[in-house]
Amino acid sequence: xxxxxxxxxxxxxxxxxxxxxxxxxxxxxxxxxxxxxxxxxxxxxxxxxxxxxxxxxxxxxxxxxxxxxxxxxxxxxxxxxxxxxxxxxxxxxxxxxxxxxxxxxxxxxxxx
Amino acid sequence: xxxxxxxxxxxxxxxxxxxxxxxxxxxxxxxxxxxxxxxxxxxxxxxxxxxxxxxxxxxxxxxxxxxxxxxxxxxxxxxxxxxxxxxxxxxxxxxxxxxxxxxxxxxxxxxxx
Numbered sequence: 001x002x003x004x005x006x007x008x009x010x011x012x013x014x015x016x017x018x019x020x021x022x023x024x025x026x027x028x029x030x031x032x033x034x035x036x037x038x039x040x041x042x043x044x045x046x047x048x049x050x051x052x053x054x055x056x057x058x059x060x061x062x063x064x065x066x067x068x069x070x071x072x073x074x075x076x077x078x079x080x081x082x083x084x085x086x087x088x089x090x091x092x093x094x095x096x097x098x099x100x101x102x103x104x105x106x107x108x109x110x111x112x
Numbered sequence: 113x114x115x116x117x118x119x120x121x122x123x124x125x126x127x128x129x130x131x132x133x134x135x136x137x138x139x140x141x142x143x144x145x146x147x148x149x150x151x152x153x154x155x156x157x158x159x160x161x162x163x164x165x166x167x168x169x170x171x172x173x174x175x176x177x178x179x180x181x182x183x184x185x186x187x188x189x190x191x192x193x194x195x196x197x198x199x200x201x202x203x204x205x206x207x208x209x210x211x212x213x214x215x216x217x218x219x220x221x222x223x224x225x
Contacts, residue, residue, distance in 0.1 A: 033213075042217045043201075090155060094213075100146045101203070101213060105155035 002027050006091050006104035013081040013111045021076040021107050023091030031094045032074035033058075033101075034066060036087040043090070049074055081111045114139045116204055118216035125192055126224050133187040133219045135202035140180050143205040143212075147176050147187050150199045150218070159200075160187070192223045 004025045013019055025032065034046040045058030049068040063085060065077045074093075078085060091104040115138045125131050135145070144163045148156040160169045160176040162185070168177040175188040189196055199218045206212035 040217075043215045045213075100144065100158055100161040101205075102158065103148075103156040108153070 004091055004093055004102050004104035006089075006107050008107060009105065010108050011110070013078075013109065015082060015111060017081050018077065018079050019081065020078075021089055021091075021109075022073070023075065023104060024073045025091075025093040025102070026072065027093060027095075027102065028071070029093035029095050029102075030071070031096065032068065033092040033094075034064075034074070034076045035090045035092065036060065037090060037106075038087050046076065046089075081109075083111045085109065086111045114142075114204055114206055114214040116202060116214050116216040118200075118202060118219050120219060121217070122220040122222075124222040124224060127192060127194060129192050129223075130188070130190050131192055131221070133189070133200050133202075133221070135185040135187070135216055137183045137185075137204045137214070139204075139206065140183055141207045142180065143207055145176075145178055145185050146203045146205070147174075147185075148201040148203065150201060152198075156201065189221075192221075194223045194225050197221055197223050 007022045030051045033048040035043045037043050044060050046064050047066040049055045052071045055066050067075045089107045092101045094101045117136045119134050142164050146161045147159045149159050150156050162169045162178040173190040178185045199220045201218045203213050203215045
């Protein structure tokens, strides 16, 4: 089925460990996004990529890096995980213009 | 900056009741408005997308309206069912820039059998 695929679905890290969250879409969308969702805070944008080869910071980029590997894939890396990064992470994509967003099923990350 | 508000934050209704969820936004310069459903521990499922030129969209028992000039949208759910229990989020897409999707904090709906 067409959509946004995120891996892994669950992850537990120790403080200071690194990891990469993977995201891929097969809808030929130009734009891709990484959000985090925390209780009471709603969805907050971490980084986005308006097109292949470009990335920009969102509202809460500190502690994260991203790579737009190609048009399909957009990864989010935590270089040195901290307990404050415990959250649910969502990847999304959209075409240009007045179209809706499609979200992945999320990665639930716990940093201990 | 666009601000999106959803009221109420939580709502409980008996099964079979019709209900309305509200969403308001501060900047009327939008491309579209999207309603999502989120089940506990799950991702966001798109329910309805209304373009800025449209007044409403319907899908099954769901009807979403948009009044861009007043900065309001409603999601009407007819004949509610326990399976409708979830959090409903509205998101507004602005007209400028790529970082232009603004979310409300959601309404948590519980339908009581």
